[in-house]
Amino acid sequence: MFKTRITEMFGIEYPIIQGAMQWLSRAELVSAVSNAGGLGVISSLTFPTVKELRQEIKKTRDMTDKPFAVNVTLLPTAHPVNYDEYINAAIEEGVNIIETSGRSPEPYMKLLKEAKVKVMHKVARVRDARTAERLGVDAITITGVEAGGHPGMEEVTSLVRIPIAVDSVKIPVIAAGGISDARGFIAALALGAEGVLMGTRFMASQECPLHHKIKEWLLQAKETDTLMIERSIENAARVLKTDFSLRLLQMEERGATLEELLPLISGERGKRSYISGDVNDAVIFCGQVAGLIHEIPSVGEIIDGIISEAKLIGERLHNPGISK
Ligand SMILES: Cc1cc2nc3c(=O)[nH]c(=O)nc-3n(C[C@H](O)[C@H](O)[C@H](O)COP(=O)(O)O)c2cc1C
Numbered sequence: 001m002f003k004t005r006i007t008e009m010f011g012i013e014y015p016i017i018q019g020a021m022q023w024l025s026r027a028e029l030v031s032a033v034s035n036a037g038g039l040g041v042i043s044s045l046t047f048p049t050v051k052e053l054r055q056e057i058k059k060t061r062d063m064t065d066k067p068f069a070v071n072v073t074l075l076p077t078a079h080p081v082n083y084d085e086y087i088n089a090a091i092e093e094g095v096n097i098i099e100t101s102g103r104s105p106e107p108y109m110k111l112l113k114e115a116k117v118k119v120m121h122k123v124a125r126v127r128d129a130r131t132a133e134r135l136g137v138d139a140i141t142i143t144g145v146e147a148g149g150h151p152g153m154e155e156v157t158s159l160v161r162i163p164i165a166v167d168s169v170k171i172p173v174i175a176a177g178g179i180s181d182a183r184g185f186i187a188a189l190a191l192g193a194e195g196v197l198m199g200t201r202f203m204a205s206q207e208c209p210l211h212h213k214i215k216e217w218l219l220q221a222k223e224t225d226t227l228m229i230e231r232s233i234e235n236a237a238r239v240l241k242t243d244f245s246l247r248l249l250q251m252e253e254r255g256a257t258l259e260e261l262l263p264l265i266s267g268e269r270g271k272r273s274y275i276s277g278d279v280n281d282a283v284i285f286c287g288q289v290a291g292l293i294h295e296i297p298s299v300g301e302i303i304d305g306i307i308s309e310a311k312l313i314g315e316r317l318h319n320p321g322i323s324k
C-alpha cells in the first residue's frame with residue numbers, strides 16, 4: 001500500500017521523507033527515519049568540513065542498511081562553501097540520493113547526473129519546479145507557505161501549490177509544509193503528490209537532537225505561534241514566535257540593514273540555541289503545523305502511526321458521506 005514512483009525511485013517502503021534541518025538532521029534522526037521505512041536526509045552543511053560529513057555518512061550507514069539521502073542547501077552563507085566538494089564527498093561515500101534546495105541546482109547537475117545519483121530538488125515556487133524538471137532532476141518537493149524554514153516569498157498555501165505543481169511537471173512531486181499526521185499524508189496524496197516531506201513533525205521526535213525545552217515549547221505552540229521573518233532581505237523564513245523573533249521583526253519594520261540582521265539570524269546562533277534550549281537566543285525554524293503536534297513520540301511511532309491511520313482513512317474514503 002502507498003507504493004508510488006517515489007517509493008520505487010528511492011527504494012523505500014513508505015513515501016515519507018524527513019526534511020533536511022541544519023544542525024538536527026544527523027545520523028540518529030536520519031537512520032531512525034530510514035529504519036522506519038521512510039527516507040532520512042542528512043543536512044550536509046551541518047558539518048563545517050567535508051571530512052566530518054564523510055564521518056556522519058559512515059555513522060549513518062552503521063545505524064541503518066536502508067537508503068538515506070544527503071541535502072545540500074544552496075542558500076547564501078556567512079562563509080563561502082565549496083558545494084562541489086560536499087556533493088563529491090556524498091557521492092564518493094556511496095550516497096545515491098541527493099537533495100538540493102535553496103537555489104537552482106543548475107551548476108551541479110552535470111556532476112550529479114554523471115554520478116547517476118537520484119536528485120530531488122526542493123522549491124517554493126511552481127515555476128522553479130518546471131525549471132528543475134527541465135534541468136533533469138528526478139523529483140521535486142514543493143513547499144507551501146505554512147512550512148518551517150524558507151517557504152518562499154509568494155505566500156501560497158500547500159493546498160493550492162501542490163496540485164498546481166502536480167499539473168505542471170511530469171516527474172513525481174513530494175508535498176511539504178503543514179503535514180504531520182495521516183490526514184495530511186492522505187490529503188497530499190489526494191492532491192496528486194507521490195510522497196510527503198516533514199520537518200517540524202520530526203523536530204518533535206525522540207531521536208531529534210534538539211534540546212527538550214524547545215521540543216516542549218513546540219508542544220504548547222498553537223498554529224498561530226509562528227511568524228515570517230527575513231522578508232525585508234527577500235529570504236522569508238518561518239520561525240517560532242518568541243520575544244527574540246518579534247524583536248527581529250520590529251527591526252526589519254524599522255528598516256534594519258542586512259549587516260544589522262546577520263549576527264541575529266546566523267546559523268551558528270541557531271545551533272547554540274538548539275543545544276542550550278534557550279528559545280530567546282536565536283530564531284528557531286518551525287512550521288504552522290506545530291499547532292497539531294501534542295506529543296514527542298519516537299520516529300518509528302510517528303511513521304507507523306501515519307501509515308496505520310492512513311489505511312483507516314483510505315477505507316473511510318471508499319464510502320464518503322454521513323455515516324449512519
Ligand atoms: C528546524 C528546521 C530547520 C530546517 N533547515 C533546513 C535546511 O537546512 N535546509 C533545507 O532545505 N530546509 C530546511 N528546513 C525545511 C524542511 O526541510 C522542510 O522543507 C519543512 O520543514 C517542511 O515543512 P513543515 O515544517 O511544515 O513540515 C528546515 C526546517 C526546520 C523546521
